[in-house]
Amino acid sequence: ASARVVVIGGGFGGATAARSLARAGIATTLVEANPTYTACPFSNAVIAGLRPMEAQRFGYDALRAEGVSVVHQRATGVDATAKRVILADGTVLPFDRALVSPGIELRFDALPGYDEAASRAMPHAWQAGAQTELLAAQLAAMPDGGTVIMAVPPNPYRCPPGPYERASLIAHFLKSRKPRSKLLVLDAKDVFSKQRLFEAAWAALYPGLLEYVPLAMGGRVTEVDAKARRVTTDFGSHEGAVVNVIPPQRAGAIAQAAGLADRSGWCPVDPSSFESRLVPGVHVIGDAIIAGAMPKSAFAAHAQARVAVAAMVAMLRGAPVPAARLLNTCYSLVAPGYGISVAGVYRPANGVLADIPGAGGTSPLDAPASVREAEAHYAEDWFATITADAFA
Numbered sequence: 001a002s003a004r005v006v007v008i009g010g011g012f013g014g015a016t017a018a019r020s021l022a023r024a025g026i027a028t029t030l031v032e033a034n035p036t037y038t039a040c041p042f043s044n045a046v047i048a049g050l051r052p053m054e055a056q057r058f059g060y061d062a063l064r065a066e067g068v069s070v071v072h073q074r075a076t077g078v079d080a081t082a083k084r085v086i087l088a089d090g091t092v093l094p095f096d097r098a099l100v101s102p103g104i105e106l107r108f109d110a111l112p113g114y115d116e117a118a119s120r121a122m123p124h125a126w127q128a129g130a131q132t133e134l135l136a137a138q139l140a141a142m143p144d145g146g147t148v149i150m151a152v153p154p155n156p157y158r159c160p161p162g163p164y165e166r167a168s169l170i171a172h173f174l175k176s177r178k179p180r181s182k183l184l185v186l187d188a189k190d191v192f193s194k195q196r197l198f199e200a201a202w203a204a205l206y207p208g209l210l211e212y213v214p215l216a217m218g219g220r221v222t223e224v225d226a227k228a229r230r231v232t233t234d235f236g237s238h239e240g241a242v243v244n245v246i247p248p249q250r251a252g253a254i255a256q257a258a259g260l261a262d263r264s265g266w267c268p269v270d271p272s273s274f275e276s277r278l279v280p281g282v283h284v285i286g287d288a289i290i291a292g293a294m295p296k297s298a299f300a301a302h303a304q305a306r307v308a309v310a311a312m313v314a315m316l317r318g319a320p321v322p323a324a325r326l327l328n329t330c331y332s333l334v335a336p337g338y339g340i341s342v343a344g345v346y347r348p349a350n351g352v353l354a355d356i357p358g359a360g361g362t363s364p365l366d367a368p369a370s371v372r373e374a375e376a377h378y379a380e381d382w383f384a385t386i387t388a389d390a391f392a
């Protein structure tokens, strides 16, 4: 009989992996809880009223047409000894190897006052869908002259530049629609992705409107009160008309249930094959893993899917695992027609994914508007390409 692989999670990592496995002739089952996937990249533009939510939604028909067996169920366990995945409805799916790409779980136990109920008053919008629409609706409904507050978590978390792109686009929304309003960004760290590019853009585009408070200046939020829409820091408390709390995160729940995550909450893997260091025969990719220098991004999950599948196919055939180089680029919009990016190239070294020195870099700090405009187009082209590759 031919080899069987079960993939858990049909996001950027899992959908790409399932399609690649099917194309390699492997009998592949994809287990995904939701019939429709809602993509996070560009969801900050939805929040700022610049893009329709429909542009974020993708289905699984194209994967089915390529022979992937798609099952819309929640996986509740992985029995690596018996080599089977257990689904919420009791179905058991046997496998020769499994791949898990479950994304993140928000930690509703990490920030006092911020639990799932609180997220309905103070949306996180860090898993795209209803939360994205809630934050967009709150911004649209707030009075001109109100304060918007963002609470940004410490590392590691999904999409390192994402909070700063969101701050930029909310500032753009306020500047054009509610110009007497303010945005207060409270950050639990002092250093962040593309920092000099963001700060230069904020000084040029949003002076007096966007106030950024790093950890050293008392930016860490220690407690929230959802009813009062109040956040507390070591230096005092602030009330907002709209409060966006991005809480700390860990690997998706199935990673914890299957014993794939260590005490950090994230999954250690072999960087050449993405096989779990804790559960042999099960590979993990995407946001859920400890990826060394590689960020938690859709681009990274997609690149890791390709490398993991090449390794799994080799292992199933008893062949050596090929050596890999992985690429990542993260684009951010700071305003419509104004894009910036950071790129990196990675390889397995000393048991982790390490940066290849001298490869990659960020957009130039001093660049004409034409370069920013071109990068905004590249961002859109990137989204069209990666979503077509994973879902279309």
Ligand code: FAD
Pocket (backbone or CB within 6 Å): 008, 009, 010, 011, 012, 013, 014, 031, 032, 033, 034, 037, 039, 040, 041, 042, 043, 044, 073, 074, 075, 076, 101, 102, 103, 104, 125, 126, 127, 158, 159, 162, 166, 252, 253, 254, 285, 286, 287, 288, 296, 297, 298, 299, 300, 301, 329, 330, 331, 332
């Ligand atoms: P996900 O895409 O989250 O997919 C996980 C899937 O697994 C989900 O569909 C979930 O339903 C399913 N699942 C989980 N558990 C189970 C289970 N037990 N059973 C069945 N199904 C399950 N990245 C970029 O590269 N560029 C960007 O510009 C960018 N912008 C972003 C902006 C924002 C605001 C945010 C929040 C993120 C952004 N990202 C961006 C990051 C990107 O969204 C993630 O890194 C990416 O989605 C990770 O892919 P994944 O496969 O690991 O997880």
